[in-house]
Amino acid sequence: xxxxxxxxxxxxxxxxxxxxxxxxxxxxxxxxxxxxxxxxxxxxxxxxxxxxxxxxxxxxxxxxxxxxxxxxxxxxxxxxxxxxxxxxxxxxxxxxxxxxxxxxxxxxxxxxxxxxxxxxxxxxxxxxxxxxxxxxxxxxxxxxxxxxxxxxxxxxxxxxxxxxxxxxxxxxxxxxxxxxxxxxxxxxxxxxxxxxxxxxxxxxxxxxxxxxxxxxxxxxxxxxxxxxxxxxxxxxxxxxxxxxxxxxxxxxxxxxxxxxxxxxxxxxxxxxxxxxxxxxxxxxxxxxxxxxxxxxxxxxxxxxxxxxxxxxxxxxxxxxxxxxxxxxxxxxxxxxxxxxxxxxxxxxxxxxxxxxxxxxxxxxxxxxxxxxxxxxxxxxxxxxxxxxxxxxxxxxxxxxx
Ligand SMILES: [Zn+2]
Numbered sequence: 535x536x537x538x539x540x541x542x543x544x545x546x547x548x549x550x551x552x553x554x555x556x557x558x559x560x561x562x563x564x565x566x567x568x569x570x571x572x573x574x575x576x577x578x579x580x581x582x583x584x585x586x587x588x589x590x591x592x593x594x595x596x597x598x599x600x601x602x603x604x605x606x607x608x609x610x611x612x613x614x615x616x617x618x619x620x621x622x623x624x625x626x627x628x629x630x631x632x633x634x635x636x637x638x639x640x641x642x643x644x645x646x647x648x649x650x651x652x653x654x655x656x657x658x659x660x661x662x663x664x665x666x667x668x669x670x671x672x673x674x675x676x677x678x679x680x681x682x683x684x685x686x687x688x689x690x691x692x693x694x695x696x697x698x699x700x701x702x703x704x705x706x707x708x709x710x711x712x713x714x715x716x717x718x719x720x721x722x723x724x725x726x727x728x729x730x731x732x733x734x735x736x737x738x739x740x741x742x743x744x745x746x747x748x749x750x751x752x753x754x755x756x757x758x759x760x761x762x763x764x765x766x767x768x769x770x771x772x773x774x775x776x777x778x779x780x781x782x783x784x785x786x787x788x789x790x791x792x793x794x795x796x797x798x799x800x801x802x803x804x805x806x807x808x809x810x811x812x813x814x815x816x817x818x819x820x821x822x823x824x825x826x827x828x829x830x831x832x833x834x835x836x837x838x839x840x841x842x843x844x845x846x847x848x849x850x851x852x853x854x855x856x857x858x859x860x861x862x863x864x865x866x867x868x869x870x871x872x873x874x875x876x877x878x879x880x881x882x883x884x885x886x887x888x889x890x891x892x893x894x895x896x897x898x899x900x901x902x903x904x905x906x907x908x909x910x911x912x913x914x915x916x917x918x919x920x921x922x923x924x925x926x927x928x929x930x931x932x933x934x935x
Pocket of ligand 1 (some may be wrong): 685694716755
């Protein structure tokens with residue numbers, strides 16, 4: 535076990551929370567934080583009517599290089615439930631079954647205007663690592679390629695989102711196809727096809743970060759889940775204790791992720807594999823939140839991720855850093871990349887407090903200090919680069935020095 539200052543102090547019963555706000559500089563002199571910074575951006579997410587192409591990301595890379603940033607994550611799709619004007623896959627997918635989900639408005643979604651491959655090359659010239667982000671979520675059009683796909687369902691058979699009664703067909707279809715269930719064989723095939731399609735095109739990436747699968751609340755009652763549960767345990771959901779159900783969910787998510795990891799490494803063994811997980815809900819019960827989702831840290835360790843990305847979204851006001859330290863302690867993972875949201879405007883259907891330069895500076899200053907006490911804390915990536923005010927961008931560059 536690597537002993538860092540945090541673990542050393544914990545051995546003596548001094549928890550990081552007990553140290554909160556205290557000055558311990560110089561106590562552990564050989565600690566040299568190795569904290570790296572970067573952006574998380576998107577080809578289309580929250581770009582609305584803007585058409586971002588090679589020039590935009592080319593300039594971004596120059597700017598990053600100038601300010602000593604070393605990592606870039608790029609979302610390869612947008613979902614209209616959160617960004618109504620941007621919906622679909624933003625690379626020219628070759629698989630016919632994926633084509634109904636293409637975002638035809640995305641510059642990069644067409645073979646003749648595809649530019650992301652040149653961005654990867656440029657990033658490497660500047661020694662910037664570049665990753666893509668893919669979600670275990672469905673898009674409108676998924677049923678055309680994957681009939682039989684199922685989404686998370688509550689006990690009453692309803693999906694987990696409420697759809698406005700006045701919603702039109704398009705909006706309804708976007709929401710109904712969103713949270714696909716990993717116990718459905720077509721959903722898993724869809725994810726395998728999607729990952730294979732994008733990674734075989736962009737084989738010189740440094741890696742891929744996956745967001746979801748996750749169960750939500752008291753799910754799932756879809757046919758795939760009920761069938762899988764009967765197969766694994768010979769019982770129904772209602773015959774299981776809360777603990778048994780949570781354990782089973784984490785095992786299912788672990789096995790789903792292992793299957794995807796094997797696929798990813800078979801395309802290029804050098805690809806790093808990251809995963810978004812780790813969040814403190816409004817009641818502060820991190821463990822319950824994680825286990826309900828099926829994200830038990832012990833099971834996630836068995837997948838063998840290269841890094842985990844907990845969410846730092848500024849929901850806890852002055853307690854934000856205390857809560858994120860709690861999450862990181864709970865995950866206890868050797869490589870933490872903090873997903874640091876610094877938008878002023880939240881996306882649709884995802885309410886978050888607005889952030890300005892003051893918040894940006896304080897969260898980065900906290901990160902720099904925290905990295906001295908916890909060597910698991912290695913990266914902060916700021917989100918969403920395409921949708922932040924200039925003063926927040928400047929606050930990032932001023933603070934990461
Ligand atoms: Zn299900």
